[in-house]
Amino acid sequence: MEIRDTLSSSLKEIETREGKRLYMFVCGPTVQDDPHMGHARTYIFYDVLARYLRYRGIRLFYLMNITDIEDHIITKMKETGRSWEDITATYSSRFFDVMEKLKIRSVNYYAFATDFIEEIISQIKRLMKKGYAYETSDGVYYRARKFKEYGRLSKQNLDQLMAGARVEVNEEKEDPLDFALWKKKKEREPSWQSPWGEGRPGWHIEDTAITESIFGPNYDIHGGAKDLIFPHHESEIAQMEAISRKRPMVKYWIHTGHLNVDDIKMSKSLKNFVTVEEALKNYWPEAIRIMMLSMKYNAPVNFEEKAAADAQGTAERIAILQHRVDDSPELKTERAVEAVMKIFAPLESDMNTPETMREIVSFVKDSLAKKGLTIQEKGEIRYVLSEVEKVLGIVHTPPLPERSLNVLLELRNELRKKGDFTSADRIRESLNSRGIKIEDTAEGSYLWW
């Protein structure tokens, strides 16, 4: 399959290592606030990428870092008076909770930055030895211009870049472009021992220390959202390649587009942050996944009520189809396999999930239109939906209704037969208020949510 690589800005065929192995690293969150829809957008895409690569038989190791020490966390400490441990424990557990709710379970290992302090220090030492780093009164910095490829990933001309309104307070730095590898401790900040005194790591070095420890100096896919290209990923390349001299650090750089809210960039200053928990109050996880997958991964996604409601409708239609066929065992026939291939084919060209969604919607529509499905047809549809679920995670399966609910449903049907619609409607309303929908069909009624 082909994927667009940011560094070469061209499509590249994905090649695996020996034994069909592939190493992927994706930049995780800084655990200092509730996960928002931007996180959902990014991590849903990489989840589907990981699922699809594995579906194709690739033995993927998917690694994600968790930034648990960083300026924002310190700001949060000062604002709230809470301890570092308290903040990072709270928000990392919320992050994992949200990932689980969104059916993102493809990550093999979450690496917390502070578990890699030794490796970080080792990398900084090596950079100093090679002349890429220098110490000042407040930290250790990387000599960006010494690495001649700096700017290649983001296609930035370093001198033009300088024209931007770059506010630099630090007079000790040799060049405003230089970035921190180690920050020396200030009053009441969490800190670790190092050859440069107590302090904490810079942001960019966390990731290269983690990936070097787990994957070595070279690996295959590095993902993240677009805003990380500069300076974060640019600096990662500078660090790792300066240390190892083994190029390229990664073979495929993938960057996802942002999430806008009502066409406006989501930002703290505009107070238009939508958390995942808020969105989940109104929409199924499957609907959120569908919404994200309805646009190409590198384009911006707009989160607005209409788009979300559309996605919810699609998710419900898939769920209705699933309900119609779940009394038959899966049946893998040639016809079913062909249908699956048709659905996944667009993923081969740069993960064209919108096209795949279109194929699914059209498959679901055709299947719903068929009256009186045979056992075989049901089994085939079930097989297709199950494959779709494996890769995309968009088939909503309602939990089995409790006995008491079924009793209510039967009672309502009896009331309907008798013509007591007032009481029947009261039951429907009561169930609706609990988020449970009643589906009256020609073959009878059932509950779902």
Place this chain on the structure above:
RNA sequence: GGGUAGGUGGCAGAGUGGCUAUGCACGGGACUGCAGAUCCCGACUAUUGGGGUUCGAAUCCCCACCUACCCUCCA
């Protein structure tokens, strides 16, 4: 100022040289006690502007205009 990605019907959004997606919204109908959901039929029928290449362009090339994002912490 530099960079990246784009400009497709009322809206959202695919399609990379010929067969003009799909969804939502809209009109009519079926089913239903009703509502919702589902299904059927229908109408509208687009490719930012201007040049060029071609038998033929939304699709390739050039110019112009416009938009979003990045260059500052950010998924």
